[in-house]
Amino acid sequence: MKAILKGVISQKYGLNQEKIDYQGIQQQLQEQEIELSQQELQQYVQRADILIQSLIQKSEDNAEERLQKIIQEQGFDEERDIRDIIDVWLKNQEKIYSALMKKNTTSKILDKLEYSINNVSYSKKSKGLQEITSVVSLKHIIPSIAGIPEQKLDQGETMTKSDASTALFGSNLQQALKEGKQQISLKRPIQEGKVCDTGDEDEIMKELWKYSLDSALQVNEIANQNLLIIDQPHNDKDYKHRLANILFEDLKVSSVLFMNSATLSLFSTGQTTGLVVEAGHAITSVVPIFEGFPLPHAITRSTIAGEQITNHLSQILKKQGYELPNDIINDIKEKKCMIAKNYQLEVNNSNTFDTEEKMYELPDGSLLEIDQEARYSSAEILFDPTIIGDETSMSLQEMMLDSLNRCDLVLQSELYNNIVLCGGTSLLRGFKDRLHHELRQNLPKHINENNINFVENLHRRYSAWIGGSMLGSLSTFQSLAITRAEYEENPENKIALIHKRTF
Numbered sequence: 001m002k003a004i005l006k007g008v009i010s011q012k013y014g015l016n017q018e019k020i021d022y023q024g025i026q027q028q029l030q031e032q033e034i035e036l037s038q039q040e041l042q043q044y045v046q047r048a049d050i051l052i053q054s055l056i057q058k059s060e061d062n063a064e065e066r067l068q069k070i071i072q073e074q075g076f077d078e079e080r081d082i083r084d085i086i087d088v089w090l091k092n093q094e095k096i097y098s099a100l101m102k103k104n105t106t107s108k109i110l111d112k113l114e115y116s117i118n119n120v121s122y123s124k125k126s127k128g129l130q131e132i133t134s135v136v137s138l139k140h141i142i143p144s145i146a147g148i149p150e151q152k153l154d155q156g157e158t159m160t161k162s163d164a165s166t167a168l169f170g171s172n173l174q175q176a177l178k179e180g181k182q183q184i185s186l187k188r189p190i191q192e193g194k195v196c197d198t199g200d201e202d203e204i205m206k207e208l209w210k211y212s213l214d215s216a217l218q219v220n221e222i223a224n225q226n227l228l229i230i231d232q233p234h235n236d237k238d239y240k241h242r243l244a245n246i247l248f249e250d251l252k253v254s255s256v257l258f259m260n261s262a263t264l265s266l267f268s269t270g271q272t273t274g275l276v277v278e279a280g281h282a283i284t285s286v287v288p289i290f291e292g293f294p295l296p297h298a299i300t301r302s303t304i305a306g307e308q309i310t311n312h313l314s315q316i317l318k319k320q321g322y323e324l325p326n327d328i329i330n331d332i333k334e335k336k337c338m339i340a341k342n343y344q345l346e347v348n349n350s351n352t353f354d355t356e357e358k359m360y361e362l363p364d365g366s367l368l369e370i371d372q373e374a375r376y377s378s379a380e381i382l383f384d385p386t387i388i389g390d391e392t393s394m395s396l397q398e399m400m401l402d403s404l405n406r407c408d409l410v411l412q413s414e415l416y417n418n419i420v421l422c423g424g425t426s427l428l429r430g431f432k433d434r435l436h437h438e439l440r441q442n443l444p445k446h447i448n449e450n451n452i453n454f455v456e457n458l459h460r461r462y463s464a465w466i467g468g469s470m471l472g473s474l475s476t477f478q479s480l481a482i483t484r485a486e487y488e489e490n491p492e493n494k495i496a497l498i499h500k501r502t503f
Helices: 002-012 022-031 038-056 063-074 078-101 103-112 170-179 201-216 237-250 261-267 306-319 326-336 343-347 372-380 396-405 409-416 431-441 460-472 484-489 494-500
Strands: 120-123 128-131 146-152 158-160 184-187 226-231 255-260 274-279 284-290 300-302 359-361 367-369 419-422
Touching: 146 170, 146 201, 170 184, 170 201, 201 237, 226 237, 226 261, 226 460, 237 255, 237 484, 237 494, 255 261, 255 460, 261 274, 261 284, 261 419, 261 460, 274 396, 274 409, 284 396, 284 409, 300 396, 306 326, 306 372, 326 359, 326 372, 343 372, 396 409, 396 431, 419 431, 419 460, 484 494
Parallel strands: 226 255, 274 419
Antiparallel strands: 120 128, 146 158, 146 184, 274 284, 284 300, 359 367
């Protein structure tokens, strides 16, 4: 089976010119006491090819159901054949990634291959199909929140240790908060997509990186590690220089590559040109990208994002008599809040949802009714910031149109045709439909409304990480990254080096 698949991938998808060696495969099968005629073998190749094509097509919400149907129609033995198909497919992905990353062959490869990182993987535990994020699966998610234990002085006063050496993160912080044996001050060293520089945030970030590598990933020697830092498009070279100093001079890492999140999110879809709409926790940004390079003059951004939605929802519920912690508010937002195509119509319609959909169960077992205002108004601030009294920020649709209009007319059509949605806030129900509606209402005359196309992968909350894992798995990563030796050899031109090697 594996030999069949290697031949299919090699021959049909242009990774090399090898032909399928039917006789060789037959001999291998005979050695395993499996008899197949050449005709039966050719039929099996066709069936395998159908399944491979389903793996490399763009992600759909019903991908698992669709694949199960193909498996049944083509007569595959699920446990044996699917495991082999996935195994060979994953092992060949690096070749495909490499081809996608080469600018001179990108269009040729993409003509043949529409690749989505939302692959399908065989799982022995579930004995079925389940989606995974990438070749290197996401192992740890560590919130960028530090807990600094407070220490008492002899005089009975309290102080917060300022050297950050006692900072707690991840599961350690959760455990300490749960036990409640000591007073802990919480700090967020990252604000609006960058490490703050108002106090001891650099020291805290050092400890967070150490914790991530030592405790979470169990890396013994940080000095031998190559790091990919997912950066925000708006962060300047001085900021990157500051981070590089910490990584090279304090942590002594081997190499660092700064890559902006929008480009990586685009890479995660197998594309190199498109309009990336990143709706995250602290920042919402719109970034047009051509052949892998962002167009700085056309980038738009706003601080109206997931955090603001949570805060607004909290205020709405507080007016209704419910003062809830942020983690509960976030959960309500993700499970109950929606974005309306027509806000005024939906917010005034009280009969849209049944009783079960309206109710949210609180930790104590009591039920909270989510009315139309809480459900729709909280996220509507993305499209109308004046709801929270913000008269200066652009709405998301204005950001998109402004960004597109700053691009060349020739490029605009291609950007409209590949609008990539990413970030956790983009997972809100109705997000894509509202954007589509807004764009259609304000479409330039030279753009046909049928040309508008959105790409929304199921794992778009982590699309930048997925694109980063793809890039990090390539042999070309080292040629892009800045090594510690290069950094130390250029004491007078460190900022220029960082700027030159930032993508």
